[in-house]
Amino acid sequence: MLINRRIIFDDNGTEIDFSVDLNNFRGSSVTLDYVTADDKLYVASDMPLNHLWVEVTTANDQASIASVDIWFNKDWVSAVDLLDHTSAAGVTLAQSGVIQWKTDRNEGWDMEQDSEDVTGVDAVGIYNRYWLRINFSADLAAGTELKYLGHKFASDDAMYTEYPDLNNANLKLAFASGKTDWNDQHFIAAEDLIDDLRKTDIIKSPSQILDFERFEDPAIHKAAEIIYRGMGRAYIENRKDANSRYNDSFNMTFFNVDIDRDGNLSYRERRQRSGFVGR
Secondary structure, X not given: XXXXXXXXXXXXXXXXXXXXXXXOOOOOOEEOOOOOOOOEEEEEEOOOOOEEEEXXXXXXXXXXXXXXXXXXXXXXXXXXXXXXXXXXXXEOOOOOEEEEEEXXXXXXXXXXXXXXXXXXXXXXXXXEEEEEEEEXXXXXXXXXXXXXXXXXXXXXXXXXXXOHHHOOHHHHHHHOOOOOOOHHHHHHHXXXXXXXXXXXXXXXXXXXXXXXXXXXXXXXXXXXXXXXXXXXXXXXXXXXXXXXXXHHHHOXXXXXXXXXXXXXXXXXXXXXXXXXXXX
């Protein structure tokens, strides 16, 4: 579990700390009983960020549009170019997916030394964080539930293009009773990938990952490696092959990560050379 961010739900003036639950895909879901007139969802990060994967367990079915505000210059300013992959037919949080945004080029991010200095946040003692606020244009359906806010770089469909043998219902059931997808393995793969980025000093925080699609290929191979590892000695060669393909795909010249902590990917950052040594 990677807790580099705090997640605070302001429920009509009562703040609920979702940090432990929503940073852990293995944990329990939380109910987001969101009323537009009264509620806000705040995220405090150790560095600026431009996307979050949102894992939805009970979908919203009420028409609503998500928006994101960034704390800058002692005020909330609107993010731009927002794409909501959880939205379907005008309904946000209708499915799991990425919500991504960009920082207005005329604005920015400010690290706030204490959460009590952030307008709308009553919690104290959350120090040295960058803050964003997620809003919804209309009330969400009662009972809307979220399980995770974080990172996921690949999907079953993407993995099946490289590993069609894993598209097998009986194989999933042999892996775990009642299993219908490889979702957990994709989350574990994202954690492992982030851990490798940290170990090689490419990032200090997962929030520095701005071009998340760039990591789809290594995440596919890492998830496959994790699956084969759990299937015993009969699949040891499959595991070795997936590990080799992971190292090859991870050994890229440009990682496209945020170096200057502004939440935007500059031309210089796109051309910043890095190296990865496989293991």
